[in-house]
Amino acid sequence: MDQLLADIMKMFPMLNAYLAAGIFIFARLLGFFRMAPVFNRKEMPGMVKLGLILLITIVLTGIVKPDVTIIKESFALSILLNMVVGALLGYVAQLILLAIDAGGDMVNMQMGLSSAMVLDPTTSSQVSIVGKCFQFLGLIIFIQLGGVYWLLSALVHSIEIFPLDATIIPLTELVNLDYVIKMSSNVLFMGLQIASPILLATLGQDIILGVISKTAPQVNVFQLSFLFKPVLGAAIMIWILPMLINVISDYFMSYSNII
Numbered sequence: 001m002d003q004l005l006a007d008i009m010k011m012f013p014m015l016n017a018y019l020a021a022g023i024f025i026f027a028r029l030l031g032f033f034r035m036a037p038v039f040n041r042k043e044m045p046g047m048v049k050l051g052l053i054l055l056i057t058i059v060l061t062g063i064v065k066p067d068v069t070i071i072k073e074s075f076a077l078s079i080l081l082n083m084v085v086g087a088l089l090g091y092v093a094q095l096i097l098l099a100i101d102a103g104g105d106m107v108n109m110q111m112g113l114s115s116a117m118v119l120d121p122t123t124s125s126q127v128s129i130v131g132k133c134f135q136f137l138g139l140i141i142f143i144q145l146g147g148v149y150w151l152l153s154a155l156v157h158s159i160e161i162f163p164l165d166a167t168i169i170p171l172t173e174l175v176n177l178d179y180v181i182k183m184s185s186n187v188l189f190m191g192l193q194i195a196s197p198i199l200l201a202t203l204g205q206d207i208i209l210g211v212i213s214k215t216a217p218q219v220n221v222f223q224l225s226f227l228f229k230p231v232l233g234a235a236i237m238i239w240i241l242p243m244l245i246n247v248i249s250d251y252f253m254s255y256s257n258i259i
Contacts, residue, residue, distance in 0.1 A: 031090070064159060140250050
C-alpha cells in the first residue's frame with residue numbers, strides 16, 4: 001500500500017501540495033464560518049455549513065495553485081494559524097453587529113421591557129426582544145449592502161497577504177489594526193449612539209412624570225411609566241427608523257476601512 005501511494009505521488013507530484021492547501025483553506029474557512037455574521041447563525045444546519053465550506057475549499061484550492069513547498073514541518077501550526085486568521089476576519093465584521101445588539105439592549109431596558117426575554121438559538125442565551133429586532137435589522141442591512149461579498153472577498157484577499165503555509169500573522173497588513181482596536185473599545189459607545197434618540201425621549205418622559213408626581217401626588221406615576229414607556233419608545237423607534245438605517249449602514253460601510 002505504501003509503495004502504491006509512493007507511485008501515485010511520483011505520477012502526480014502536485015497532489016500533496018493541493019491536499020495540503022485544501023486542508024489549510026478548510027481550516028481557515030472553519031474559523032471564518034465560526035465568527036463571521038450570517039455564516040455563524042445556528043439556524044443554518046451544521047451539515048449545510050460543512051458542505052458549503054467544502055465547496056468553497058475546492059474552488060479556492062483551484063484558484064490558489066499551491067507550490068510543492070507548501071508542506072513544511074510546522075503543519076499543525078499552519079492549520080492553527082489559518083483558523084485564527086479566518087476567525088479574525090469574521091470577528092471584525094461581527095463587531096458592528098455586537099454594537100447594534102448593545103444599542104438594542106439599552107433601548108429594551110429603558111423601555112421597561114427587561115422582563116420580556118427570549119431564547120437566542122445563536123448564542124444559546126436569553127436576549128431582549130428589542131435587541132433581537134435590532135440584530136435582525138442589522139443582519140438584513142448587512143446582507144442588502146453586499147456584506148457577504150465583502151466577507152468572501154476579504155477571505156480571498158487574506159490568502160495573498162497571509163500565505164497558507166506562513167507561520168507569522170502580519171496583522172498590520174491583514175487588517176487595519178488601529179481601527180479594529182478603536183471599534184473593539186467603542187462597542188458600547190456605538191450602541192449608545194444608535195440608541196440615543198430613544199434614550200433621550202424616555203429620559204424626558206421620566207422627567208415629566210417626576211414633575212407630575214411632585215405636583216399631583218395622588219397620581220400613580222409608577223403605573224403610568226409602565227404604560228407610557230413602551231408606547232413612547234416604540235413610536236420614537238418607528239419615527240427614527242430611516243435615520244437608524246442610515247447610521248447602521250454607515251457603520252457597515254466603514255468595514256471596508258478595516259479589511
